[in-house]
Amino acid sequence: MADGLTGEPVNAAQRFGDMVERFGDMAQRFADLAERLRSGARVLPTQLALETVCGCNARCVMCPSQGMRRPKGMLTLATHHLMADRVAESGAAIEIISHAGMGEPLRDKTLPEKVAYEKLRFPAASVMVFTNGSLLDAEMGRRLLDSGVDVVSVSINAFRPETYTATMGLSRERTYANVEAFRDLLASTSGPRPRLNVSLVRTELCGEDEVGEFVRHWTPLADAVVLPPTIAWGSGPALGGGVPRFPCLYLWKVLMVDFDGTVKPCCEDYESSVPFGNILQQDPVDVFNCETARRMRLAQLAGDFSRPGICSGCVETLEPAREWWESASPLLEPNVGEAAAPERSGRPAAAGK
Numbered sequence: 001m002a003d004g005l006t007g008e009p010v011n012a013a014q015r016f017g018d019m020v021e022r023f024g025d026m027a028q029r030f031a032d033l034a035e036r037l038r039s040g041a042r043v044l045p046t047q048l049a050l051e052t053v054c055g056c057n058a059r060c061v062m063c064p065s066q067g068m069r070r071p072k073g074m075l076t077l078a079t080h081h082l083m084a085d086r087v088a089e090s091g092a093a094i095e096i097i098s099h100a101g102m103g104e105p106l107r108d109k110t111l112p113e114k115v116a117y118e119k120l121r122f123p124a125a126s127v128m129v130f131t132n133g134s135l136l137d138a139e140m141g142r143r144l145l146d147s148g149v150d151v152v153s154v155s156i157n158a159f160r161p162e163t164y165t166a167t168m169g170l171s172r173e174r175t176y177a178n179v180e181a182f183r184d185l186l187a188s189t190s191g192p193r194p195r196l197n198v199s200l201v202r203t204e205l206c207g208e209d210e211v212g213e214f215v216r217h218w219t220p221l222a223d224a225v226v227l228p229p230t231i232a233w234g235s236g237p238a239l240g241g242g243v244p245r246f247p248c249l250y251l252w253k254v255l256m257v258d259f260d261g262t263v264k265p266c267c268e269d270y271e272s273s274v275p276f277g278n279i280l281q282q283d284p285v286d287v288f289n290c291e292t293a294r295r296m297r298l299a300q301l302a303g304d305f306s307r308p309g310i311c312s313g314c315v316e317t318l319e320p321a322r323e324w325w326e327s328a329s330p331l332l333e334p335n336v337g338e339a340a341a342p343e344r345s346g347r348p349a350a351a352g353k
């Protein structure tokens with residue numbers, strides 16, 4: 001097992017004591033949840049994050065995909081349908097399906113068919129596509145609209161042409177034209193239409209003046225302008241001992257699947273170095289509750305974020321996790337011997353990274 005996820009959590013008693021002191025109710029909840037896990041309860045994922053394409057046409061400075069060692073590829077339509085069927089029949093209560101991963105989803109010309117199939121198999125789920133927009137031409141825009149997709153989120157990351165090209169390695173002229181034309185298409189649509197979000201991850205190349213220009217340009221055009229935090233890709237700097245940390249929500253709600261069926265904890269693990277299993281060979285809920293995932297959940301519930309190494313400096317265990325636990329609950333199957341109905345999450349899971 002990668003990262004030595006064995007043995008008892010480090011200084012668990014002391015960390016749990018600190019948590020009780022500062023966040024008493026939440027600490028008790030975590031202790032109760034740990035007890036339920038030890039009694040055999042299983043966690044049901046509520047979000048399916050499915051990488052349909054591994055490999056990108058962009059060269060973003062903040063993304064490690066160009067140096068990534070794991071194999072690149074694309075999910076075929078048949079394998080996608082098999083994965084969707086297996087998840088739909090597994091008992092997972094999927095509320096959100098997101099397409100991002102380590103590739104550009106619109107390189108896949110069958111993406112609209114995949115989204116349409118997901119809407120068929122998961123009629124209550126919201127389907128989100130994260131794209132760099134460079135391939136969002138008129139035909140793809142129309143097909144995505146017809147697919148029933150709920151959110152198209154375009155990662156643009158700059159406003160000025162020279163910054164855009166240096167940041168993304170793509171043509172700013174083409175991307176801006178694509179996204180503005182897609183916005184016009186949505187505006188002219190009388191029926192249901194997806195939300196259009198645009199996002200900018202801050203980099204050293206884009207100063208705060210330019211961030212302001214970006215926000216002013218897109219605010220009247222998009223449904224939301226998002227400035228997400230930078231991802232550390234599993235290499236975040238050590239977090240100080242006095243910083244309150246909380247169990248990462250990804251471990252409790254997101255079934256993150258690579259294009260080859262491998263399940264991993266989150267997108268920080270871009271090399272898939274902490275595999276939970278593979279949904280093409282195993283039941284998806286079994287994979288989500290494998291021994292590695294169970295140990296990670298128990299360790300974090302006890303305040304130990306040291307293993308695997310990708311978690312040790314991860315900002316997802318700070319505010320995002322605290323806010324989630326304050327407003328939501330994971331979905332558990334009943335404890336062994338317990339007849340209670342499963343708990344439902346308090347609100348839909350947020351979009352994947």
Ligand code: SF4
Pocket residue numbers: 234248249250251265266267268269310311314315316317
């Ligand atoms: S703590 Fe961070 S690195 Fe660890 S599973 Fe959660 S999101 Fe991934």
